[in-house]
Amino acid sequence: MTETLCFRNIGELIQADATSQPDVRVRTNCALLVTGGRVDKILRESEVKPANRYTRVIDVKGRAVVPGFVDCHTHLVYGGERKDEMVDRVSGVSYLEILNKGGGIHDTVKATRQATEATLYDQAKRRMKRMMALGTTAFEIKSGYGLDLETETKMLKVGKRLRQALKVPVTLTYLGAHAIPRPMKRTQYVEFVLENLPKFRGLADGVDIFCEKNVFTVADLRLVFLQAKLLGFDLRAHVEELSHQGGSYEAARLGALSCDHLEYATPKDIQAMHAAGTVAVLMPGVTLFLGGTKQPLVHSMLDAGVTLALATDCNPGSCPTYNMQTVIYLAANMYRITPGQALAAATYGAAKALGHHREYGGLLPGQRADFNILKTGDHRDLVYYFGENFIDQTFVAGRRVKGGKDPAGF
Known part of the structure; x- marks a missing residue:
């Protein structure tokens, strides 16, 4: 019975x-x-x-x-830590400067490549169980710390094992276009990502790209997303986080489920997201941890009818937190939204960002x-x-x- x-x-x-x-x-x-x-x-x-x-x-x-809280943007499968960067940032070195000097994401890439699948699985499982104990009941997990076929595949396999072992909803995203591995050039690496996209069918549910100054361009986003759509992937995008590039407008135009970060998104971008039904995923913990002052136009998003979502962005470089309760608190108090709006963004809104709001949230x-x-x-x-x-x-x-x-x- x-x-x-x-x-x-x-x-x-x-x-x-x-x-x-x-x-x-x-x-x-x-x-x-x-x-x-x-x-x-x-x-x-x-x-x-x-x-x-x-x-x-x-x-x-x-x-x-x-x-249950839905954490719709995480990077929780990774090797190593990046505590040394905190000292650099206190000294005034920016996130992009650290990245362009070969640090930041590149340090995590090195550690993740060196780690075995078993090690990554054990570490990520501990993180995920801690997040569940803090109230998270559904997850998104991105790759992106491999920047090669072998390690990106390894990361997504770990995510698949976590989903099976912990019996919780886990959405997997291929973020091959997270940074440009040295000594490759940007155009060369974009070709690599495009050529290998078909190999992630059946392993990843969606595709993401970090569209940012001196990283990947709006034209790169368009190429990757058009190919990903043809292959049946959902689309998500890291956009307008550290500068305005217009990636959110293009991502929405191409039918992205979510645009994430959005500190520099403009009213034009917001209107495009509303027209496309694209969810705005906001991560106030990143602003806090990186010491930023720029905040997204949250009330313009609300006025335009854009659905808000909240996420931890759990990662070793820009937001090492497991706690959605902290994110809810920061969102309400930094963005000046109501407790109900913050809680809805961390549950229903986040589930909608993953395309699963009818199933949970x-x-x-x-x-x-x-x-x-x-x-x-x-x-x-x-x-x-x-x-x-x-x-x-x-x-x-x-x-x-x-x-x-x-x-x-x-």
């Missing part, structure tokens, strides 16, 4: 509203029924039947239940029962207090994530 779980005595149940610009619906004094790992229905507490009518009854004790009937029980009865505490882990328990497809109370233990 298919089991039915009843989570009762919920103080607040938060659902992402998918009918308009994403926000949340707050339901109080209610119960959540989960059947076969999916949301069955939401009941008023008074409608809960006797306990023997359910497989199991869980008393939430007045705490809040929120959708809203805690809506029929969706996977991926959710968090907070330590508090008020979801607004996520953006009021900071530096605290508010996750009491995490559930993926109705099953509790083991170790969810001790993220530091992984």
Whole structure:
């Protein structure tokens, strides 16, 4: 028989509203029924039947239940660390200057090439389990620290193994065009990426490119995306992060699911994203960690009807964090958006950026029962207090994530 779980005595149940610009619906004094790992229905507490009518009854004790966080932009498969860069940046050396001198991404490429698949898998699994303990229930994982066929393939194989081992949704993205490996020239490397795109069918779900000054151009983005579309890949783009190049406009025009970073995106870019239904993936943790001051035109995006998503950008160089709670807090307070808008962006909006908002992200009937029980009865505490882990328990497809109370233990 298919089991039915009843989570009762919920103080607040938060659902992402998918009918308009994403926000949340707050339901109080209610119960959540989960059947076969999916949301069955939401009941008023008074409608809960006797306990023997359910497989199991869980008393939430007045705490809040929120959708599981969806981290729609990560680089969590990598070797090594880049702590030395922090000293350089404090001294005034920019991210692009470090990259152009052969550091930055190139240091991680070297370490990732040297690491075995087993080592990368073990390290990434620990990171991913820690992220799950902090409330993340669905992931995107990019390659991009190989810049050769062997290592890029190795990274994506690790991502596929993680998906199978941890039984959570994982979207895999081929980011071959992340940097230009030395001593190759840009045009030569773009040809390499184009020639090898077919080899990633069945291994990656999408294709990404870092369109930035002195890295890859809008013309490169166009070439890669047109080829990727022909091969059936979803399109995502690192654009307008450190300068304005026009990549977001072109990516939206070509049908990208998401444009990510967007600190330098213009109103014209935003209108193109709205027309294409492209999601804006924002990562305030990067701004904080790199000491940046430029912020995206978040309220222009909201006014234009562009769906917002939030992500950690978990990586060793520009945002080494595992915690979507931190991202939600930063977004609300840096962008001056409401707690509901921030939480919706970290759940439904992020799921939409991956093309999976009908499957998970809203805690809506029929969706996977991926959710968090907070330590508090008020979801607004996520953006009021900071530096605290508010996750009491995490559930993926109705099953509790083991170790969810001790993220530091992984």
